[in-house]
Amino acid sequence: MLKLKLLAPLTLLLTLMVSNSWAETQEEKAPAFSLPDLYSGELQNLEQYRGKVVYLDFWASWCGPCRQSLPLLNTLRDELGKDKFEVVAINLDENPEDGKRFLEKYPVGYPVLTDTTGDTPQKYQLTGMPTSYIIDQKGNIRGAHQGFRTGDIDKIREAVKKLIQEGDNS
Template structure:
């Protein structure tokens, strides 16, 4: 009986040890997971905005696209949204489009957020998380710069300053 308990306890410890080892390994490797590659075509998607209009990424070919993934609960996202809006107003007539992809929140929460910050650019909601998965987004905020041919020229994870947004939009201006 004692021998059986010892074997069971040993097996449990081995399983727990393996789980801990895998968790540590996965955390070290998560930054190495390849995002959408720079220089490659961005994965196409179609999402609906807050007004019910559909937006397909490929419809913006010929324009630079500032593709931003965000959430209303994300403090850095909240801080950068007014910067993105200011620069969008400056660059939209120069062929730069902003697509802000909210990651699965309710229309109500996103509309309230957009109204609070008076956001003018298209905001689409990735309800299923498929677009977030296709672009391998983690953590938020995350921004992709897409040139007029639909190729990714830059990926930035983390909060943006207004100067960075301006610089990024200059880079994708057709």
């Protein structure tokens, strides 16, 4: 059983009570994963995005802030292009159909994977929803973001652009 589902009401309350946080992190390797695509079931892994900046976004259908973040992340991906940047979303609903219904209302063009076991959020030590990580071209976590407000997208855009530029200069 997915532990985050059991904590959903508490997590939602804490997310509303605590201001959003954005922090650059010490470089550390992003934990590997291999997860099925929400729609096709085709396995994808983090390694296949090596060479791009990745915004790894953990979300669930019951997450209120995700209604804002997913469409804005889709716009950011369209703006920056997918040659050097990719958003990868991991849906944490126990029932993937809940995630699919959510995406009918809030469609995105980036990869959406599903983890019904809770293994991946445990590897990333998630404490709230939504939680995201910015991963550089070498597979290192360079930033973390918890919660979401509309204005956060500007900070995310700048962090992503900075890492793209770093990769272009190396």
